[in-house]
Amino acid sequence: MAILLVPGFMADETLWNDMLPALERFGPIVHADLRHDTSVEAMARRVLETAPPAFLLVGFSMGGYVARAIARQAPDRVRALVLVATSTRPDTPSLQKRKGAIGAAAPSIAFSGLSRVAVASSLHPKQRDNEAMIERVRAMGVRLGGEVFRRQSMLDRPGDLERSHEIRCPTLVVAAAQDRLRSIEEAREMAAAIPGAVLEVVEDSGHMIPIEAPQRLLEIVVPWLAAQER
Structure with a gap:
C-alpha cells in the first residue's frame, strides 16, 4: 500500500521530511503536486492521474481540501484519510479581498518567499x-516561486462541510492546540x-505541525494507520 502526502499552501515535499522514515513502513511514499492548477477539484484530478491504484491519504492545511476532493472523486x-490542521469552511470575505489584491498585482513583481511575519504567525508563539x-518554511515558498504563489493565493476554497457525508473511508482529523490559522472548533465540526x-x-504546536511537532504527530498517525491495515 502506498501513502500519498498532500502539502499545504506554498509547501513542498520537504514539509514531511521528519516523518518519512516512520511513514515508509506503510509502503512507498508518493508526493502530490499542487503547483499547476487553479481549483481544488482540478488539483485532485491531477493527483489522481498519477497516484497508485489504492493508497493511504494524508492532507495538510490547503492539502486537506484537496485530499477530501480526492476521497470524493475516487x-x-x-x-484511509488523515486530515491535519485543515478545515471545511470557505474563505472569509477578508481573505477573498486579499486574494483579489494579489491577483491584481503585476506578475513581474519579484517574489522572495513568504514574509518572516507571515511564517511566524503560522507557528506556535514560542517559535517566533x-x-x-x-527559514525552513520560507525556503519551501522560495523553491516553489512566484507563479505558484500567485496561483495558490488565488485558489478558491469553497466550503465543503455539507459534502462531508460523501467521505466513506476511515478518517482521522488532527488539530493543533495553538493553531492561529485553523481553530480546534473547525476541526471539531469537520x-x-x-x-x-x-x-x-496535538498540544503545544502551531499550524505547521509536520515541522513543529513531527514526533507527536507520528505518535497519533502511525498507530491509527496501522489499525486500519488490520
Whole structure:
C-alpha cells in the first residue's frame, strides 16, 4: 500500500521530511503536486492521474481540501484519510479581498518567499524567534516561486462541510492546540460531519505541525494507520 502526502499552501515535499522514515513502513511514499492548477477539484484530478491504484491519504492545511476532493472523486482508491490542521469552511470575505489584491498585482513583481511575519504567525508563539524553523518554511515558498504563489493565493476554497457525508473511508482529523490559522472548533465540526471520523489534538504546536511537532504527530498517525491495515 502506498501513502500519498498532500502539502499545504506554498509547501513542498520537504514539509514531511521528519516523518518519512516512520511513514515508509506503510509502503512507498508518493508526493502530490499542487503547483499547476487553479481549483481544488482540478488539483485532485491531477493527483489522481498519477497516484497508485489504492493508497493511504494524508492532507495538510490547503492539502486537506484537496485530499477530501480526492476521497470524493475516487472513493474506491482511498483506503484511509488523515486530515491535519485543515478545515471545511470557505474563505472569509477578508481573505477573498486579499486574494483579489494579489491577483491584481503585476506578475513581474519579484517574489522572495513568504514574509518572516507571515511564517511566524503560522507557528506556535514560542517559535517566533526560531530562525531555523522560520527559514525552513520560507525556503519551501522560495523553491516553489512566484507563479505558484500567485496561483495558490488565488485558489478558491469553497466550503465543503455539507459534502462531508460523501467521505466513506476511515478518517482521522488532527488539530493543533495553538493553531492561529485553523481553530480546534473547525476541526471539531469537520470530524463531527465525516461519518465515523476520529479527532485528535496535538498540544503545544502551531499550524505547521509536520515541522513543529513531527514526533507527536507520528505518535497519533502511525498507530491509527496501522489499525486500519488490520
